[in-house]
Amino acid sequence: MTGSATTMRTDTLTSETTLEREPCQADATGACAICRVRSVSVCSALSGDEMARLSSLAEDIHVPARGALVNEGDPARNVFNITAGVVRTFRLLPDGKRQLFGFLLPGDFLGLSMSDKYRFSAEAVDDVTACRFDRTKFSRLLDSYPSLLRRLHQAASSELNLAQDHMVLLGRRNAEQRLAAFVLSLRDRLKRLGGSPVTVPLAMSRQDIADYLGLTIETVSRTVTSLAASRTLLVVPGGVRIMDAAKLEALAA
Amino acid sequence: MTGSATTMRTDTLTSETTLEREPCQADATGACAICRVRSVSVCSALSGDEMARLSSLAEDIHVPARGALVNEGDPARNVFNITAGVVRTFRLLPDGKRQLFGFLLPGDFLGLSMSDKYRFSAEAVDDVTACRFDRTKFSRLLDSYPSLLRRLHQAASSELNLAQDHMVLLGRRNAEQRLAAFVLSLRDRLKRLGGSPVTVPLAMSRQDIADYLGLTIETVSRTVTSLAASRTLLVVPGGVRIMDAAKLEALAA
DNA sequence: CGAGAGGTTGAGGATCCTCAACAGCCGTGG
DNA sequence: CCACGGCTGTTGAGGATCCTCAACCTCTCG
Numbered sequence: 012m013t014g015s016a017t018t019m020r021t022d023t024l025t026s027e028t029t030l031e032r033e034p035c036q037a038d039a040t041g042a043c044a045i046c047r048v049r050s051v052s053v054c055s056a057l058s059g060d061e062m063a064r065l066s067s068l069a070e071d072i073h074v075p076a077r078g079a080l081v082n083e084g085d086p087a088r089n090v091f092n093i094t095a096g097v098v099r100t101f102r103l104l105p106d107g108k109r110q111l112f113g114f115l116l117p118g119d120f121l122g123l124s125m126s127d128k129y130r131f132s133a134e135a136v137d138d139v140t141a142c143r144f145d146r147t148k149f150s151r152l153l154d155s156y157p158s159l160l161r162r163l164h165q166a167a168s169s170e171l172n173l174a175q176d177h178m179v180l181l182g183r184r185n186a187e188q189r190l191a192a193f194v195l196s197l198r199d200r201l202k203r204l205g206g207s208p209v210t211v212p213l214a215m216s217r218q219d220i221a222d223y224l225g226l227t228i229e230t231v232s233r234t235v236t237s238l239a240a241s242r243t244l245l246v247v248p249g250g251v252r253i254m255d256a257a258k259l260e261a262l263a264a
Numbered sequence: 265m266t267g268s269a270t271t272m273r274t275d276t277l278t279s280e281t282t283l284e285r286e287p288c289q290a291d292a293t294g295a296c297a298i299c300r301v302r303s304v305s306v307c308s309a310l311s312g313d314e315m316a317r318l319s320s321l322a323e324d325i326h327v328p329a330r331g332a333l334v335n336e337g338d339p340a341r342n343v344f345n346i347t348a349g350v351v352r353t354f355r356l357l358p359d360g361k362r363q364l365f366g367f368l369l370p371g372d373f374l375g376l377s378m379s380d381k382y383r384f385s386a387e388a389v390d391d392v393t394a395c396r397f398d399r400t401k402f403s404r405l406l407d408s409y410p411s412l413l414r415r416l417h418q419a420a421s422s423e424l425n426l427a428q429d430h431m432v433l434l435g436r437r438n439a440e441q442r443l444a445a446f447v448l449s450l451r452d453r454l455k456r457l458g459g460s461p462v463t464v465p466l467a468m469s470r471q472d473i474a475d476y477l478g479l480t481i482e483t484v485s486r487t488v489t490s491l492a493a494s495r496t497l498l499v500v501p502g503g504v505r506i507m508d509a510a511k512l513e514a515l516a517a
Numbered sequence: 518c519g520a521g522a523g524g525t526t527g528a529g530g531a532t533c534c535t536c537a538a539c540a541g542c543c544g545t546g547g
Numbered sequence: 548c549c550a551c552g553g554c555t556g557t558t559g560a561g562g563a564t565c566c567t568c569a570a571c572c573t574c575t576c577g
Contacts, residue, residue: 123421160414168379171377174428232558438564486525
């Protein structure tokens with residue numbers, strides 16, 4: 012199994028989604044020791060020895076923009092830890108509609124909610140690097156390292172909280188409020204990764220945003236325009252600049 | 265602390281929400297041994313000895329219809345295992361709107377997603393009995409019993425799956441599809457608890473259903489009427505009867 | 518019998534979707 | 548070098564769905 016398990020179906024831009032790079036077991040302590048996102052990842056639960064063992068399971072992969080990490084319905088062979096880039100998770104409906112569940116940023120774990128098959132698809136929004144683990148081996152590791160399991164459970168808890176926030180957004184907020192909440196939440200997450208508190212890069216397309224917010228692309232476009240007209244946002248190449256954070260927060264509240 | 269921690273704020277029908285009954289540690293093995301919902305609960309992960317220790321932490325509580333189990337914003341002192349009745353979990357918005365996250369049935373665990381404060385409220389829809397645990401003690405138990413932690417993590421995973429299903433429903437389905445999915449999913453969950461595959465008791469009000477499905481009470485009422493007119497459902501006292509399961513499933517797909 | 522709660526039905530309106538045209542950007546290729 | 552097509556995003560007009568407001572019905576309970 013060289014990576015074909017998680018490869019494409021919806022996307023055929025490249026012949027091989029996962030470009031293998033130097034695996035983590037390259038050195039004694041493991042590449043995890045020098046991982047940029049370790050402190051914000053589930054891996055932070057582990058001590059030196061434990062991390063070495065985790066490293067031996069990790070495989071550093073690269074997925075080009077639009078490449079697939081997992082496909083809904085496939086056997087769930089891997090779990091991932093995102094180390095760079097943005098990933099979208101989503102489900103495709105029979106009528107062609109799409110619902111995005113979220114955007115994974117560096118440090119986020121992919122594979123928290125899973126049966127034996129993937130219940131959603133995950134694709135790279137831009138160029139992505141990630142740590143890939145064999146799910147069975149990773150699961151065995153959880154038996155040995157309860158602290159890792161606890162950390163993972165924490166992550167699942169926090170994702171459940173995010174999911175609940177999103178249910179509120181989808182069920183009870185209008186387009187303007189949805190967009191405000193989206194921009195602010197993305198800003199906050201990027202801020203924790205060292206991003207700017209005013210300029211929010213939007214790696215994802217309007218269609219992605221629409222499918223995340225339960226709107227159409229036209230409504231997203233119109234709402235952004237309207238927020239720009241009221242000097243709440245400023246549209247800049249590749250993202251938006253927050254001009255009136257207070258107003259945005261009032262909308263999102 | 266005798267139960268006031270989790271008591272009411274939104275609801276003041278009774279002076280004491282939690283009517284203490286015989287605690288589980290009444291006998292040697294613990295009342296958990298004879299628990300009706302043990303096989304479908306997280307508790308099933310435990311062996312005899314372990315269960316005895318769990319029993320010693322459990323407190324059997326009763327919450328009358330409309331009573332509160334937890335209030336959003338309160339310190340998260342307890343977690344629960346529902347043993348009878350139906351519980352609604354929800355968040356209240358500043359503008360008075362409400363979004364329900366789900367209905368907990370016997371065997372369901374309350375407290376999977378949590379920080380140090382409750383991020384949502386939980387109220388009894390009808391008369392509810394539950395096992396209440398001190399969160400700190402329960403958390404310590406998790407350190408001793410990794411199998412319980414695993415089971416809990418499984419439960420969190422599966423709740424995350426449900427949350428994703430619900431995001432699809434809220435973001436991408438019309439009123440008819442939402443109602444169909446709701447009735448079917450409730451039927452399936454009740455079936456696993458020994459319920460009928462055709463008659464679905466609806467303990468919750470139309471308002472609850474509306475707030476769960478992201479609709480208004482009027483739209484729910486109209487949609488039920490319309491599904492009854494097309495002989496897909498039959499409205500019976502306290503619930504509905506599924507007349508055309510195939511049609512309902514086609515709508516929910 | 519009256520009051521209140523929960524639910525249904527109707528009319529009108531707001532929001533968002535659908536369909537369509539168009540603008541900007543970028544890489545390709547003559 | 549510029550023309551062209553494709554892709555992404557914006558804007559507009561009209562329509563569908565769902566919400567709002569209001570009346571009314573049914574059932575229960577005092």
